[in-house]
Amino acid sequence: MSIEELRREIDEVDKRILSLLAKRASIARMLGEAKRRARLGVADLHRELEVLSNVRSEALKLKLNPEAVEAIYRGIIALCSAVQKPIRVAFLGPSGSFSEEAARRFFSIGAFVELKECMTVRDLFASVEKGEADHAVVPVENSLSGSIAETLDLLLEADLKVCGEVKHRIELNLIAKPGLGIADVKAVASHPQALAQCREFLRRELGDVKLIETASTSQAVKLSLEGEGVAAVGSRLAAEIYGGEIIFRSIEDCKNNYTRFLLLGHEDLPLTEGCKTSIVLPVTHKAGGLSRAFEVLVDKGINIMKVEPRPIKGRAWEYFFFIDIEGHREEEACREALRELRNSFNLVKVLGSYKEVA
Numbered sequence: 439m440s441i442e443e444l445r446r447e448i449d450e451v452d453k454r455i456l457s458l459l460a461k462r463a464s465i466a467r468m469l470g471e472a473k474r475r476a477r478l479g480v481a482d483l484h485r486e487l488e489v490l491s492n493v494r495s496e497a498l499k500l501k502l503n504p505e506a507v508e509a510i511y512r513g514i515i516a517l518c519s520a521v522q523k524p525i526r527v528a529f530l531g532p533s534g535s536f537s538e539e540a541a542r543r544f545f546s547i548g549a550f551v552e553l554k555e556c557m558t559v560r561d562l563f564a565s566v567e568k569g570e571a572d573h574a575v576v577p578v579e580n581s582l583s584g585s586i587a588e589t590l591d592l593l594l595e596a597d598l599k600v601c602g603e604v605k606h607r608i609e610l611n612l613i614a615k616p617g618l619g620i621a622d623v624k625a626v627a628s629h630p631q632a633l634a635q636c637r638e639f640l641r642r643e644l645g646d647v648k649l650i651e652t653a654s655t656s657q658a659v660k661l662s663l664e665g666e667g668v669a670a671v672g673s674r675l676a677a678e679i680y681g682g683e684i685i686f687r688s689i690e691d692c693k694n695n696y697t698r699f700l701l702l703g704h705e706d707l708p709l710t711e712g713c714k715t716s717i718v719l720p721v722t723h724k725a726g727g728l729s730r731a732f733e734v735l736v737d738k739g740i741n742i743m744k745v746e747p748r749p750i751k752g753r754a755w756e757y758f759f760f761i762d763i764e765g766h767r768e769e770e771a772c773r774e775a776l777r778e779l780r781n782s783f784n785l786v787k788v789l790g791s792y793k794e795v796a
Contacts (some may be wrong), residue, residue: 459514463521470522483544483602484707486515487793516551524552528562528571531555534656534676540606540699541575542675544795563592566702573601579698580608582635589700590748590760593718593789600716600790602701610636610690613659613682614669620685625650627658628671636671639689656680706767706790713766714743716789719779722756730782731761738775740765766791 439447490508497507519525527545530537533555545551554571556562562574578589593600610632614623626633626640627650633640640647652658655672659680662670669685670676677684707713721727735742741764747757765772767788780786 459517462514463518466518467521473522483701483795484710484793486545487795489515519551525573526552526554526571528554528556528565528574530559530562530575530577531557532654532656534659534673534679535654536606536608536673536697537575537577537699539673539675540577540604540697543604543606544573544575544602544701559586559588560592563596563598563702566598566704567596572703574598574702575699576702577697578700581694581696581698582692583631585746587748590746593700593760594748594758594787596702598702599704599706600700600792601703601706602792602795603698604701604795605696605698608635608690608695608697609674609688610655610671611674611677611684612639612669612686612689613662613672613677613684615663616681616683618667618669618683618685620644622667623647623669623685624667625665626669626671627652627661629653629655629658632658632671635690635692635695638691639686643686701792701795707792709766709768710793711766713791713793714762714764715767715772715791716760716762717776717779718785718787718789719759719761719783720750720756720785721759721783728759731759731779734775734778734782735761735763738771740771740775760789 490511493507493511494504497504525545527541529535529541533553538553538555541553554565556565556574559576562576565571566574576589576592577586578593579585610628612620612626620643623644625648626644628636630651632655633649633651640649650658650661650668652661655670656676656679658670659672659676659682662668663680663682670682671689672682674684674687676682719728719731721731732742742761743764744760744762746760748760750756750758763772763775767773767776768791776786776788
């Protein structure tokens with residue numbers, strides 16, 4: 439076949455692909471309407487992950503690049519979700535934060551996702567409870583500084599479900615106004631925690647440069663673009679959003695710096711393999727309380743992945759224990775364990791069953 443004939447073949451294939459895309463979008467619209475009639479959330483992160491997993495497997499069978507096919511399907515998912523209803527996702531601002539980076543990892547960001555900026559962790563919870571957002575992305579734990587107490591307390595108070603998690607690497611970058619060289623930097627601005635995490639780099643590369651503390655890394659990036667001779671420590675996303683130039687990438691002293699973010703909503707994942715479940719138990723100072731919980735879980739062959747205590751307000755030496763276990767709450771072993779725990783404790787709160795987003 440000639441080049442022109444081959445090109446006409448490609449044009450015909452493209453027409454068929456577009457026709458199938460239109461059909462898929464039409465089915466997605468009907469699916470969205472059916473979900474609303476059933477009073478179900480339109481957004482379904484688990485289903486999206488399942489689709490992406492399926493297409494990667496099929497791509498391998500067809501000897502296609504699975505990463506390229508997944509990227510195409512993320513766009514297809516965005517196209518079809520747009521005809522249903524935009525997904526409103528709240529994140530901890532300002533814009534350009536690591537929380538926003540995490541939110542973008544949870545969803546195929548496109549026209550169908552509306553990002554909502556909140557300035558406090560409590561506002562994140564409230565935005566979903568009040569119906570102002572469908573989901574919120576909340577930080578719950580950092581690999582260097584430990585658990586975030588406010589998030590744990592609000593998880594206990596709120597009537598929301600954990601429906602996903604992501605462990606997001608905190609990569610800190612030296613950012614400045616385009617054209618500013620390292621030799622021209624007279625001051626470095628950032629959140630105190632970010633400055634502390636880059637102390638060795640700043641000392642080695644910039645000596646006794648002036649340090650300016652700001653309320654957030656995003657605010658620091660904006661400041662660096664307005665001032666003269668000022669650089670900032672912040673995220674890649676902040677540099678992209680505000681027009682900064684990255685002078686040095688990944689300048690944090692400890693590269694093993696991750697924040698675990700939870701995705702909150704009104705529903706957790708339906709029964710599926712590869713989940714973990716988070717529960718909360720109250721344990722008094724009496725002997726044997728926590729060991730009873732461990733005994734029940736171990737007896738059912740359930741792997742205990744994490745245990746985190748939080749004081750019960752107003753009751754000295756009594757604690758809530760946040761426990762992550764392997765398995766879905768509807769799996770037989772987990773279901774039986776939860777039933778036994780409810781017989782032994784006056785409160786067992788299931789925060790949700792969910793999967794980690796890669």
